Amino acid sequence: MFHREAGVFKTSYAADMALYPLPIARWAVAAFAGLFIVIAPLSLGEYYLSILNLILIAVVGALGLNILVGYTGQISIGHGAFMSVGAYTAANLVTHLGAPFWITIPAGGLMAALIGAVVGIPSLRIKGIYLAIATLAAQLIIEWTINHVTWISGGVQASIQVPRPVLFGTQLKTQTQLYLFLMFFVVLAIVGTSNLVRSRIGRAFIAIRDQDIAAEIIGINIFRYKLWAFAISSFYAGVTGVLYTYYLGIANYEQFQITVSIDYLAMVIIGGLGSILGSIFGAIFVTLLPILTRWFLEDYGWLLFAQQDLQNAIPNLRLTLFGGLIIFFLVVEPEGLNRLWRNIRNYFRVWPFSY
Amino acid sequence: MRRIWGAVMGVAAGATAVLCLAGTATAQQKVVTVGGMCERTGPTQVNGVSICPAIQDYYDLINSKGGVEGYKIKYMEIDHEYKVPAAVEAYEREKGDGATSIMVYGTPQVQAMNQKLTEDKIPGTSPGFGIAASADGKRYPYLFPVAATYWSQGAAAVKFVKDKLGGDLKGKKIAYIFYDNPAGREPIPVIEDLQKIEGFELRTFAVPPPGVEMGAQMLDITQRYKPDFVIDHLFGGAPSVAIKEFKRNGFPLSKVLALVWASGEHDILGAGGWPVAEGYHTMSFAGVGDD
Amino acid sequence: MPDFEWQFTLVLLTNGIMIGLMYSLIAIGFVLIYKATDAINFAQGEFVMFAGFLAAGAAEMAGFPFWASALIAIAGMIVLGFGLERVVLRPMIGRPVIAVVMATIGLAAVLRGTATMAFGAGTRVIDMPVSDEPFHLGPVMLPPVELVGAGVSLVFLAAFTWFFLKSRTGIAMRAVADSQQVSMAMGINVRRYFALAWAMAGVVSALGGVVWGAMLSVDNQLALVGLKVFPVVILGGLDSVIGAVVGGLIVGVVENLAAGYLDPYVGGGTKDFAPYVLMILVLMIRPEGIFGRRRIERV
Numbered sequence: 001m002f003h004r005e006a007g008v009f010k011t012s013y014a015a016d017m018a019l020y021p022l023p024i025a026r027w028a029v030a031a032f033a034g035l036f037i038v039i040a041p042l043s044l045g046e047y048y049l050s051i052l053n054l055i056l057i058a059v060v061g062a063l064g065l066n067i068l069v070g071y072t073g074q075i076s077i078g079h080g081a082f083m084s085v086g087a088y089t090a091a092n093l094v095t096h097l098g099a100p101f102w103i104t105i106p107a108g109g110l111m112a113a114l115i116g117a118v119v120g121i122p123s124l125r126i127k128g129i130y131l132a133i134a135t136l137a138a139q140l141i142i143e144w145t146i147n148h149v150t151w152i153s154g155g156v157q158a159s160i161q162v163p164r165p166v167l168f169g170t171q172l173k174t175q176t177q178l179y180l181f182l183m184f185f186v187v188l189a190i191v192g193t194s195n196l197v198r199s200r201i202g203r204a205f206i207a208i209r210d211q212d213i214a215a216e217i218i219g220i221n222i223f224r225y226k227l228w229a230f231a232i233s234s235f236y237a238g239v240t241g242v243l244y245t246y247y248l249g250i251a252n253y254e255q256f257q258i259t260v261s262i263d264y265l266a267m268v269i270i271g272g273l274g275s276i277l278g279s280i281f282g283a284i285f286v287t288l289l290p291i292l293t294r295w296f297l298e299d300y301g302w303l304l305f306a307q308q309d310l311q312n313a314i315p316n317l318r319l320t321l322f323g324g325l326i327i328f329f330l331v332v333e334p335e336g337l338n339r340l341w342r343n344i345r346n347y348f349r350v351w352p353f354s355y
Numbered sequence: 356m357r358r359i360w361g362a363v364m365g366v367a368a369g370a371t372a373v374l375c376l377a378g379t380a381t382a383q384q385k386v387v388t389v390g391g392m393c394e395r396t397g398p399t400q401v402n403g404v405s406i407c408p409a410i411q412d413y414y415d416l417i418n419s420k421g422g423v424e425g426y427k428i429k430y431m432e433i434d435h436e437y438k439v440p441a442a443v444e445a446y447e448r449e450k451g452d453g454a455t456s457i458m459v460y461g462t463p464q465v466q467a468m469n470q471k472l473t474e475d476k477i478p479g480t481s482p483g484f485g486i487a488a489s490a491d492g493k494r495y496p497y498l499f500p501v502a503a504t505y506w507s508q509g510a511a512a513v514k515f516v517k518d519k520l521g522g523d524l525k526g527k528k529i530a531y532i533f534y535d536n537p538a539g540r541e542p543i544p545v546i547e548d549l550q551k552i553e554g555f556e557l558r559t560f561a562v563p564p565p566g567v568e569m570g571a572q573m574l575d576i577t578q579r580y581k582p583d584f585v586i587d588h589l590f591g592g593a594p595s596v597a598i599k600e601f602k603r604n605g606f607p608l609s610k611v612l613a614l615v616w617a618s619g620e621h622d623i624l625g626a627g628g629w630p631v632a633e634g635y636h637t638m639s640f641a642g643v644g645d646d
Numbered sequence: 647m648p649d650f651e652w653q654f655t656l657v658l659l660t661n662g663i664m665i666g667l668m669y670s671l672i673a674i675g676f677v678l679i680y681k682a683t684d685a686i687n688f689a690q691g692e693f694v695m696f697a698g699f700l701a702a703g704a705a706e707m708a709g710f711p712f713w714a715s716a717l718i719a720i721a722g723m724i725v726l727g728f729g730l731e732r733v734v735l736r737p738m739i740g741r742p743v744i745a746v747v748m749a750t751i752g753l754a755a756v757l758r759g760t761a762t763m764a765f766g767a768g769t770r771v772i773d774m775p776v777s778d779e780p781f782h783l784g785p786v787m788l789p790p791v792e793l794v795g796a797g798v799s800l801v802f803l804a805a806f807t808w809f810f811l812k813s814r815t816g817i818a819m820r821a822v823a824d825s826q827q828v829s830m831a832m833g834i835n836v837r838r839y840f841a842l843a844w845a846m847a848g849v850v851s852a853l854g855g856v857v858w859g860a861m862l863s864v865d866n867q868l869a870l871v872g873l874k875v876f877p878v879v880i881l882g883g884l885d886s887v888i889g890a891v892v893g894g895l896i897v898g899v900v901e902n903l904a905a906g907y908l909d910p911y912v913g914g915g916t917k918d919f920a921p922y923v924l925m926i927l928v929l930m931i932r933p934e935g936i937f938g939r940r941r942i943e944r945v
Contacts, residue, residue, distance in 0.1 A: 050447040054440050075744050122926065126933050129686050129743050133876050134929050137922040140873075144919045147535060161466055173474050175447070248439045249470040252463040255439045258873075262751055269748050291444065294433070315434045316763040323755025330749050331737040596862050 019194055037183055041176045049175035051291060056182040057243045058283035060189045062267040063276065064236020069265070070274035071197055072229040073209030075132035078119060079237050079264045081142035084256035086112040086238025088152055091162050091251035101165035101246065105185070108242035109235040115142070116234020123226045127212075139258055146253045161250050178247060185243060189236065193276055196232070205229055209274075266322065270329045272338025281337040289325070293318040387426045389414075390449030390457040392464065394437050407432060410458075435460070439467045450475060458482070462538040465498070472497040508614045509542030509586075513549045515612055516584045524555035530582035532597065534589050535561040542588060542614070558582070562593060573600040587613040658902040660788065666898020667796035668857065672871065673878040673890035674802050675850040681810075681885045682819045682843030685735060685746045689754035691872015693848065696757050697723050697855025698864035699765045720852040727848030731841045739826075758869055795857040799891065802850060806887045819843060823885070877921035881928055883938025892936060897921045 008023065010016045020026045041049065065079050086108035093099040093107055119138040123131055146152050164171050165181065172181050196202050204225045207215035216222050245251040263286055271282020297314050333339055393407040414430040422428060431452060433445035442464040449457055456478045459465045465481040472479040473496065480499045517524050531546060533539035543559060550557045558580055585606075589597055594613060601608055672694055679687045687693075701719035705712070734753055738746045810816040822829045822839045830836055858868060878897050882889025904920035928935065 045451060047447045047451040050444055054444060057440075069744070075747065122930055126929050129747065130880075130929055130933050132744075132747065133880060134926055136873075136876060137926050140922050141919060161469065163470065244440070248443055248467045250439070250463060250467045252439065252466070254437075254463055262755075265748060265751070269744075273744075290436075290441065315436050316759045318759070320756050320759030320763065323752040323757075323759065326752030327734055327749055327756070330741075330745050330752070331734075334741065334745060599861075
């Protein structure tokens with residue numbers, strides 16, 4: 001009997017428009033926050049924290065892509081390129097100017113947002129699949145530019161080594177410290193996105209996704225809002241790129257190629273287009289998939305493959321599973337893991353009186 | 356050829372493991388863990404698929420002969436598909452499992468691992484790629500490039516060409532064809548420096564990834580530039596394509612020298628087999644065979 | 647070397663034309679699928695790769711001669727085409743574009759993974775019984791493999807143009823592409839034509855795989871030429887077979903000229919870059935390409 005809305009009466013507009021209007025939602029969020037921010041870093045080992053760190057960074061990226069693809073309905077295959085823009089901006093700022101992270105992260109995001117807006121300019125004329133192909137071209141062109149323009153890429157090597165961020169004089173080195181560092185940005189991203197989609201801009205995005213011609217008729221300047229969507233989404237991507245740089249220790253465009261863009265697209269689709277929880281689910285799912293496949297095959301793989309084939313099989317199996325799961329989700333549950341979660345939640349809403 | 360080469364790398368990694376043994380506390384079962392990374396499904400998978408089993412075979416060989424000073428070596432291999440985040444995760448896993456040294460695979464991975472290795476004080480080996488400057492132990496105390504780095508390969512290549520062309524490179528033309536990414540570019544500064552010293556003419560030709568079509572570059576090299584020698588620094592699927600393209604354009608393979616990663620058996624086979632690649636010069640870490 | 651320049655240009659042009667026709671081979675498969683089922687196939691490169699693996703695998707494992715392994719590849723790809731249409735495309739009918747796109751992207755990953763698992767990651771050779779030595783036509787060199795590829799492309803162009811214009815099946819397919827509901831009302835079995843379109847695309851990919859595999863040798867990376875198909879079809883028009891050929895020619899020539907003339911200034915790699923810039927320009931000016939049909943959006 002988890003009647004969620006029963007007995008909740010709101011007496012002011014502020015209460016009605018709050019981010020989490022129901023008390024049970026507030027408790028749930030607080031519990032999760034406590035679990036992930038306090039308990040997890042203290043109790044999990046370094047290895048598991050490193051996996052969580054990768055997931056955290058992916059969440060930020062997935063949120064950004066979901067804004068563009070899920071809320072505004074524009075397909076973008078260029079997410080990886082925007083990440084590399086952010087990464088290289090930050091890396092250059094660090095190596096040339098020694099800028100601290102609270103400058104480089106916004107700077108990387110802003111630079112990526114700028115490039116994202118430029119890439120969004122064709123959306124004035126083209127839409128749908130043509131826009132997707134244009135973003136694909138942008139991905140490849142940006143990759144090429146970074147590779148060849150040495151003052152961006154730092155010379156022949158085209159990758160820049162970046163020291164760990166320094167917070168109040170201590171360098172953040174251990175996985176635990178990095179976890180809390182990344183968690184800060186993830187919380188910021190989640191809160192920001194939640195507020196964005198409830199705001200005027202967010203509603204304009206949703207209108208564009210649903211019926212863009214009707215939106216234009218009622219007075220939404222769709223070109224301007226599309227550019228905003230590209231810019232905001234690329235801002236998130238840029239920040240993700242910078243976070244990767246700090247976490248991995250280098251900025252290298254080879255890590256942000258088209259496979260990465262496709263990974264993030266998979267995250268938002270599997271997770272659920274147009275929902276924040278969906279982005280989180282998707283990020284967790286896609287990041288964990290190769291790791292879980294590897295664990296599984298290491299322990300039980302001898303049932304299926306001969307020993308020397310096993311090592312070969314692991315990454316190929318993960319690729320096959322990745323593609324297969326995308327297709328499976330598209331066929332079976334097009335609204336992704338988010339819909340599955342909602343189904344579960346709705347079931348418990350009226351349980352046990354489900355009639 | 357590949358297997359023996361893999362064995363050389365295995366020896367190198369094993370040597371590092373021995374170095375670590377000196378400072379390691381005795382494990383209960385006399386087992387030393389060495390971590391390794393590999394890549395079987397990414398751009399350089401044609402290499403990884405041969406090397407990685409070879410390394411495992413070599414460790415098995417060592418273990419079957421009693422291990423190193425009585426310690427069995429447990430070799431953990433994790434595939435990271437040439438992605439740095441996966442490499443970091445693999446590193447943490449191997450570190451968590453008590454690895455005493457880690458063999459890193461892939462140039463960007465080496466660069467990323469450099470900081471972590473120094474922080475965690477674990478020696479890392481990067482055979483045949485990675486940061487060439489890590490040969491300087493003072494700046495990179497935890498990174499050991501145990502087989503020829505790109506700088507060494509580049510320099511060795513120029514020396515070979517010099518010998519082949521009669522001991523003097525003044526006025527000769529050398530073409531350097533490379534894979535258009537950081538690893539491919541690494542020998543360029545060395546070769547350019549040598550160019551100033553030796554006085555030969557150099558032009559570089561970039562082949563963009565994935566390196567499966569290079570028709571225009573080949574035309575440019577063979578028809579327009581007509582060098583006296585070509586230094587070939589491609590890897591992955593590209594070298595076999597290059598061999599075919601050279602033949603197709605009528606450029607004699609005896610004027611081509613391939614750096615280590617373009618010198619595998621599969622590259623020759625991929626180009627059509629031994630008779631096709633007659634005269635192709637290759638470079639290898641350890642002297643193996645006489646082809 | 648002023649007297650050599652025009653020769654070099656000629657060489658670049660011919661190489662561009664040949665490579666361009668080989669690109670068209672892949673693009674024709676893409677166009678077939680789009681024309682008949684309105685689906686953007688991101689897995690076209692993987693089809694070509696898979697077909698190449700089938701041919702190379704048949705030749706290696708069972709020692710079949712070239713013609714037999716080519717036929718095996720064709721047969722295999724037809725089966726694959728039918729199967730994929732059933733499993734992947736059928737549930738996607740009526741879904742938004744992004745779902746179909748993602749489904750083909752997922753398909754691409756599956757094909758890549760299974761090909762490597764089934765055939766191993768080593769590079770394989772396809773032995774085409776044509777010589778490796780090029781024909782010389784003045785300063786221009788024509789490698790026989792590329793001639794074969796170009797020839798196959800042109801044959802397909804002729805065949806498919808006739809097919810869609812004159813034959814009953816072809817016209818039915820065009821009807822299905824125009825409007826599924828009306829076609830069903832007219833008694834056309836839409837599902838059968840979908841399957842047929844995918845099977846035909848499979849055949850084209852099979853021959854593409856054999857030719858590209860002979861030129862480049864088959865391995866996991868062969869799939870990446872599939873990305874090149876996008877500039878080709880955008881230039882030529884997503885639903886036009888002749889557009890695929892013309893687009894391929896343009897892309898091939900532009901690539902080679904760019905690589906030959908711009909590379910020395912920019913440090914290399916323009917060949918990947920130039921077709922995409924061209925593609926963006928075309929998208930801005932005339933999104934439907936040279937031969938494509940204008941899409942009219944109805945509210």
